[in-house]
Amino acid sequence: MKIFHFSDIHAGSKKHFRQENLLHIIDEINNGGYDLAIFTGDATNEGQRDEYELAREMLDKIEVPLISIPGNHDARSGGIKLFEEYIGPQNGVKVFGDAVVIYVNSAIGDSNDGRVGRVKFNMLKKALNDHSDKPIKIVAIHHHILPIPMSGRERNVLANAGDLLDLIQRADVDLVVSGHRHYPNVYKVENTVFINAGTASSAKTRYGDVNSYCTIEIDDKENKVTTKRLNGQNTTRNFKRKSKRIFTEFGDREFRAVQLSNTYFSESSSFLSNHFDQALKSLKTLDPDLLIHCGGIVKEGTPRDYDFAIKQLNKLDLPMIFTPAARDINYIGYHLFNQSFGELDQSFKTDKFLFQGLSTPQYDSSIGVVGESERKVLLELLKDSPQDFRTVFLHHNIIPIPHSREKGLLEDAGDLLRELVDADINLVLTGTSYHPYATRVGETVIVNVNSLSSAYQRSRFGNSFNMIDIYEKAIVVSEVNALWGEHRFLGIWERNER
Ligand SMILES: [Fe+2]
Ligand SMILES: [Fe+2]
Structure with missing residues (x-):
């Protein structure tokens, strides 16, 4: 299975939206033989209608199945209503062959902080339970669950990130895809790979970095995760799938x-x-x-x-x-x-x-x-x-x-x-x-x-x-x-x- 993950396009921002970079990325999506694309939020900059119109126009160019979730910027100015009108549902579960993708909105109106409230938390829990037999389990959420490097003061993570991390570990989730911090990063926590794509097309990158996205290739043995920067710099990491946790020979x-x-x-x-x-x-x-x-x-x-x-x-x-x-x-x-x-x-x-x-x-x-x-x-x-x-x-x-x-x-x-x-x-x-x-x-x-x-x-x-x-x-x-x-x-x- 080949997945394309991108995030934080911030369409419509006069100062920060780089449309040419987004169009380049969409070209990559359409020509790379991907089974699925996941967009992890911040479609717009201020949650305004004209921004949503532009975001819709852009995302419509994508020719592979696409899952989109809102980010904190999409919930500005009450924009979450427009997200549903222009982009789609805020939360949901979708099955693609061997994979299930569970996506939740973590944005709070007019706040940069994130939260997955009780109803959504239970929906996530139930979906993971219902699909526990799926070989590939993916969770998509805008706010990062683990702290991201190069992000300055780490103050606005998810309020209940610890509970989510615990649930994700218990449910043996394979991949967690996120955005929010405009800096790409990959961690493996036990058997789960946590991916941050960076920003696809906002000029607000960090530490002089360029726009980026991520590709994920999954087979029986490995998750191959590649961070791709628009300057051509690619970093690939291979993670063994479901490595054994318990063994018997401890030594002295x-x-x-x-x-x-x-x-x-x-x-x-x-x-x-x-x-x-x-x-x-x-x-x-x-x-x-x-x-x-x-x-x-x-x-x-x-x-x-x-x-x-x-x-x-x-x-x-x-x-x-x-x-x-x-x-x-x-x-x-x-x-x-x-x-x-x-x-x-x-x-x-x-x-x-x-x-x-x-x-x-x-x-x-x-x-x-x-x-x-x-x-x-x-x-x-x-x-x-x-x-x-x-x-x-x-x-x-x-x-x-x-x-x-x-x-x-x-x-x-x-x-x-x-x-x-x-x-x-x-x-x-x-x-x-x-x-x-x-x-x-x-x-x-x-x-x-x-x-x-x-x-x-x-x-x-x-x-x-x-x-x-x-x-x-x-x-x-x-x-x-x-x-x-x-x-x-x-x-x-x-x-x-x-
Ligand atoms: Fe963002
Ligand atoms: Fe964000």
Whole structure:
């Protein structure tokens, strides 16, 4: 099956619409032997009637079956009504031979943000269930689900991106096609390939890039994804279809790390002392080589909370490293963190293992940032490190977390995620959003941890920490309930070679 994916044409924009580029792309669609074309939104710039007329005129030139969804620009000025009049339904399910394409509108009127509301979410869920036997499952949505590099401040992703990511993984979706950020990008998350086409014909490209689109060739064994730029530069990546996830030969266990966050030490009722004390008992039995605290150590950065934290942590006789959350550096916490725990970017090293901390909170702000200069320093450090197994730990999440509104995301999550995945970092640990989650992007396993002893958490399994066992050939991540010590798997992955 051959699919043509393009996005963000922004027809009618006086300043930014490059009609000649769109006509060139339509020519490619009509002459490339494609079975299907998918357009992922922003047909117009302002949702106006004359723009829709032009968009219709353009899309009418396409001679292969076409699926179109609206983008945020199409929902401007109430334009979503006109989308239905000129382009087609906002949501739907279409079957093409072996493939099913489920498409949903994620635009909110007069907003750049995205959301897939309950009715549409359930429609997506039902459609994936109804078509679970289809060999090729494709989801089309305008807003990107994973953060995109080169996109500046990553602030307007989908509100419920984490739930969508989780659903897509569970339903074994093959492809997710999106637009919105005018920058092409491809990620593989477990067995799903997430594709961003860039913009087909808007002058508003990023970082001096040119217009682009994407072609996808699917056979029994592979998804071959090619990003094509209009300057002739093509990048092809082949992804194995449905690679096996579970295997049996782990080899010896080489390291056991325990990841925790949001202990919320304080004399207030939001610190659950019983949970902390019970978790200590489990930790003593599990005997980890290292504890990694991903932030939210104290409830507030006051001397009183820090004093209390030190007393509690003295009950533990295990090596431990920390990275701060915003609450840890509030008030006078910035100094107290230094005084009590040491530097902001802490690390733990053995011959084979590196655990490198990356401080992300900003003073008096809930927004996380690494920053371009800091990322450069980190990448140099990771490149020069001799260890086989490299882990980066930070407080803010770099992929969306289920059951939480996407607000914990790092401002430069798109860049950091791309850089860590491209550097084949084995493991990334985060500790925000109060819900556990683990998945693999490219070769990098990304694990978020729930709160250990804060009254604020979102998991039905209850407060917990994560146990990460690193074997010669596998990484096994389990969640351990703080009160009762029950375990459940978050995932098993084959360990990648450096
Ligand atoms: Fe756009
Ligand atoms: Fe958009």
